[in-house]
Amino acid sequence: MKSNLPHAKWRLRRALGVLALATSLPLAACSTDEILSVNDPDIIDPGALATAGGAEATRIGALSRFIGATSGYNTSGGSLGETLFTYGGLLADEWQTGDTFIQRVETDQRTVQVSNSGITNGLRYAFRARLSAEQAIRSLREFAPDGPSWHVAEMYFVQAYLENMLAEHFCSGLAFSTITQEGTVGTEAFGPQLTTVQTYERALAHADSALALATGTTTGAVRVRNAAAVIRGRILLNLGRFDAAAAAVQNVPDNFAYVNQHSQTTRDNINWFMNNNSRRYTVANNEGRNGLNFATANDPRLPVCLGGSPACKSAGVTQSKVFNSFSPTRLNVQLKWPTRDAPLAVATGIEARLIQAEAQLAANNTAGAFTTLNRLRSGAAGLGPLTPAATAAGRVDQLFRERAFWMFGTGHRLGDLRRLIRQYGRNQENVFPVGRFAEGGDYGDDVNLPVSQSEENNPQVTRGETCLDRKA
């Protein structure tokens, strides 16, 4: 029923009044902010971490990410959760692909695309850990200033290690960005592209910061100090400063090890996961003519079994073929890390001695170099002493072979192959795998990984030029 004039205006006003009342009463009862306020228990507010406990949790988080960027598999990456440790070894001659994922096949084939999502994951894992360490330093200094200084030192070590690892694995052109925090608001601060040398210098500065703080005598301080010394030596080696590298590591004991721990509830050992468990990687053997015989050397530093053999079955590897069962590549299984929770040392006294040996060799101190190398070998059952090769090039080959077997699967090999080109004047055709690729086609000529296309979202990176160059 409709109203009739002349009462329409009165009724209209009354109606509007009713409507206004109907809609305003609920609003008046409480504010909209209260009604719309929700609590999300899934997330942790940055404000909750503004304590000493929060700073400690941030530090632990950084170390968790460090493991995930180096020796631990990231289930968050799905089927592509491995790190630069394995991708670098795939590009080099440590690992071959037994897989069907094109991301791994093209890396093994040395034809890596900038859109490779697996490499992008590896890159992101490293940068996340680096940012976490940076944030932990700020947090520890602000909220736990009286805590052990080696806690902060360890965060600098993490940064130095990761920056060095990135420089060893990627082309020139890495950028380092950060997030500046004001209260609970973070703002991106994008970094410019750096050359490889600039990246090593950046890592060196962080290693020095670590050493400056890890001065105590506690177990933790000593551990971090030795780790920082090793990474400092490694960086200096990459910069070609052999003597300084040797000096940096001279106080590191032979038996030192900075160890990443793994477990089923945190992260699996990445070499076990990719090789023993999923068979997507296989230990390479004479890959592409130039590769070392990792699988058949019978070297006690790298025990390997052939897929399907009793030894492999005893180690829990029941399948005899690589994941891609139609691949002609054999399944070679490493037994250095036979279980998912096997710890992996990322910086060791062994590495320190190898750095010293290389410096000695560079200084034409052949006797000293091989004394150092043979002292290490004497500590491994079944390894006899090395006799120096007749030529300088032969002795360099011996040194790098020693490095390859001592530090297999720990993210060193790609950097070493690049140094053979960059510092020892070799050609990539005589260093990297070349010729016919097992899965079809030929090897490419990549000597490093390209920085991912995703980095083009950094306004300081020129589109289409995530790498400044692709040199060794």
Added chain:
Amino acid sequence: MIVIKTKRGRAGRTQWNVYMEQGIIEDRNEYPDSYRGYRSGTTPSGGRQCFIPDVARGACTQDSVTTANLFNDPRATPLGTGRRQQYGVQVNGGTETMRYFVSGELEDELGLLRLPDFERARLRRDGIEIREEWERPNALSRASGRANLNVNLSSKADIAVSTNYIHLNQRLPQSDNNVTGLLGNAFGGPGTQANINSQGDSLFGYRSYAPGDIFQETTTQDVDRFIGSLTGNWRPLSWLSARSNLGADYTSRVDEDICRRNTCADFGTNRQGFKIDNRTNFYTYTVDASASAEFQPRDGIETRTTAGLQFYRNIFDRNGSNGSNLPPGAEQVTAAAVLGADESTTESRTLGAFVEQNLNLGERLFITGGLRFDRNSAFGADFGTVLYPKLAASYVVSDEEWFPEFGALNELRFRAAYGASGVQPGTTDAVQYYLGTQARLENAELPGVIFTALGNPTLRPERSAELELGVDGTFLDNRLNVELTYYTKRSTDALVARVLPPSLGTELNTRFENLGEVRNAGFEGLLTAQLVQRRSFGWDVTLNGSTNSNRLVDLGDVPPIIGTTISQIEGFPLNGFWQRPIQSFEDKNGDGLIGANEVVVGDTAEFLGYSIPRHEVAFTNGFDFLNRRVRLVGLVDYKGGHLLGNGTERIRCQNRQNCRGLIDPTAPLAEQARVTALVAHRSRTQAGFLEDASFVRLRELALNVSAPEGWAQRFFSGRTLSATLSARNLKVWTDYSGVDPESNYGQGDIPSDFQTAPPPSYFTLRLNVGF
């Protein structure tokens, strides 16, 4: 807004309807052959293959090619015949004061997948008891009940109560893009059925794992859902009415996945056994209230003013548990040696108010204007309320006195509408936060935190404004009805997941920002016609169609978002396919093969096509016979103007190395060219596998027969009796080379065919009886 508007009771004598349905399910699709090209000098059972690109460059020679298709082998195929049955009862009735509708339904479906004969024989040989769920791994059962009550409290007030309860249980095998999945292994097998696994058992043409192992992993889902609403209408005055509605939707879902010890495919540590048990609760609550006032200020003018409030609350609450390394006989997470758990809770709230004014001018011109105010808990801290206006007009021009008479025209209406709406951000998209993590340090598991999301305090809803212009016409004594609509929609502040560069170090790779502008435009049309209407024969048709053009107008200042095949680039459609195109191919040396140097690929990626259909047409024909006692209905639909990534064939060629274009020298040159461009050309372009996915499908054919009056009464004291014989998904016509152009592996906006199960065909007979 939860308002159940299903069947309502009608005043009058109580009426019952009972129905029963029986049916079968079949897979009538054609599956591709698998190929193997033997390199000269290698043994048949192993060794290396020789592929066309390698033959073309003289790297090897083939001495033979074999093919196999396990889907066509009765001993090996996992495809059988499924069964379906459904039973239901409805009762409705009541008085003018109170009306009710109550229904119940049971549904049971046994899927068409089955354990192949060769696997049944193997399991029995090994003394393994075969569980029912391994024999028939996909099944569904559902029970539902509904009760609606409408009560007139007085002449001025009425309420409606609606309730709906559903219980669902289903199980599915592992399939699609899955290492231990059925189709991943069925599509990826070699071109021979003589392959064996490392235990020496025959795989019969499956790639790495056979169904007997695959089906031992049992994945189930149990759902209990209750939906209820209470609606009240009050008309205190002749010109004033009020309405309120309360709604609740509660779902409990339990997802389980189990491999018992020493069962399942031998991948990783699966055979140590594991159990996953995830329990999720979904809650949705809605409250809305509105009041309307109607006036007639003068003759020929009627107005209605409405104002209201709405509130929505959505809660997602999940607990997950998992256990690995089970002892023999164990089926619970608790029994596992290694235990894990996770938890997730999110909540979203929306508060809205609106006011709307309707004008009716002479029953010819109808104008509606309104404003809506929304706030949501997901908006950024710096953003408040969003305002959405709307304005619509509808003009029945044919009712005007001055409108000329056209004998065939009954009514002609013009309409136009403009409205704004929004898309809310996700519940945590605007917030900066950390997440917890764990690390094993110093021989202990320790808790830590990791910086996860950058947050965006200025995040606001995506806003869309749409203009519609349309014309509706009714002709030939209302036997022909035509509706045509043109629409153009502009979305601004589009919520774009901006890719964050790796160097920033955030856990999340993207951050939602209000960056872009997207435009959509197109036409929609509907035609319904009763072409023939006689006692002995009737023919009615319904034709509806739509077309759409989409363009990403602006992406803000961010670089194009480049994916493997999908990219977001300004000036081109959203989610477009981009690849380096195959420009040409030619068998230059006349050897019948396309080598890497005989295919020309463009230097840069180009836009190749839309990823979703641009054009859709559905055509229904209904034929009535014998005074409408027999009715035959057929639905044919067309979708086209888009591409589909044939990921199944791409991975068969690229990784499984068993596709025809890679191996068979008699394959058409075009098929060879797309494979060569993918595997042997430096570009590795997937362009050849982005295929035209246009299709025409005979989607449904149904024959309904109603018994003559009196038959139901005579035979069982019934009121009505009818039977319906129907068939769904009968035939598809397409140039798409994959199994089916509607196979979809994707979970988002972009369809994807990636070792995906195609839709099956259903044949059912339904009997309806009314009492």
